[in-house]
Amino acid sequence: MARRRDYSYISPCVKWTLFAFNFIFWLFGLLLVGIGLYGVVFTAQDLHGLKSVKIAYIVLTDLSGVMVALGSIIFVVSFAGCIGALRENLCLLKLYFWSLTIFLVAELIFAIGCILFPWKSREIMESLLSKRLIEDYRESQNTQNFVDSLQRHFECCGITTDGYQDWNANEYFNCSDHSPSAEKCGVPASCCIRRKNMTHLNSMCGYDVQKKKAARGFRDN
Structure with missing residues (x-):
């Protein structure tokens, strides 16, 4: 066989x-x-x-x-x-x-x-990212570190075309009159420009930035 x-x-x-x-x-x-x-x-x-x-x-x-x-x-x-x-x-x-x-x-x-649909898809992506990363910035240390890393690496502030004004959606940086936050109308320190000769970055450099029409020493989209 x-x-x-x-x-x-x-x-x-x-x-x-x-x-x-x-x-x-x-x-x-x-x-x-x-x-x-x-x-x-x-x-x-x-x-x-x-x-x-x-x-x-x-x-x-x-x-x-x-x-x-x-x-x-x-x-x-x-x-x-x-x-x-x-x-x-x-x-x-x-x-x-x-x-x-x-x-x-x-x-x-x-x-x-x-x-x-390039503009619509961009609008949807910006809306989703803005809600998750901007609004919940202080809710998680991982999210905070991730956003700070992105803003420093890409030298930007905010996610959408509104630039630094995106941070008005965050309850800690919101500019509303009833906001009790000490960071009211501000932005994270990662928005600030770190110059070559700087050894330390002022952690309060983003305070009251949203009140200014043109801010110096600070990034925008």
């Missing part, structure tokens, strides 16, 4: 290339989840004393929560591709294929929307 030959549905070259590629992304997803979980714990401790629902909302929409969600998706999809290629498991390979297909279609829809 003839001995049955082993048969592989996948080329060895494709198999090990797919495995190596997804293994790298699997490690990357795992790293994102680990960093995100550390940030979630840090943020939850920082918000001690608030209501559970508010803490959950801030944590889930915080940068660390986004990292956990994104890392989990990358981890699951790359795991399916990695093990599916290694074991030649058609179910896992189909999961990997359809996941990538969905991501590609979503990216194409987003890109087409941005091309066809």
Whole structure:
């Protein structure tokens, strides 16, 4: 009786290339989840004393929560591709294929929307970012550090075309008459220009900036 030959549905070259590629992304997803979980714990401790629902909302929409969600998706999809290629498991390979297909279609829809409606898409993105980053600036240390880093790196102040006036949407920097905040009508210190010969930045340099029509030593969009 003839001995049955082993048969592989996948080329060895494709198999090990797919495995190596997804293994790298699997490690990357795992790293994102680990960093995100550390940030979630840090943020939850920082918000001690608030209501559970508010803490959950801030944590889930915080940068660390986004990292956990994104890392989990990358981890699951790359795991399916990695093990599916290694074991030649058609179910896992189909999961990997359809996941990538969905991501590609979503990216194409987003890109087409941005091309066809550039101003509307920009308006939506600015509105979402302004609400999450500007209004919740003081709610999370992670968000605060992220916004400060962006403003220093890109040398800007605010997110939308209104520039530094975006900070009027934050309850601490709001210019309304009933605002009790000491930072009323101000902006974060990260909006201030740090000159080359400066060794220390004045943390109060952004105070009362929104009252001025043209501020010197200070960034705008």
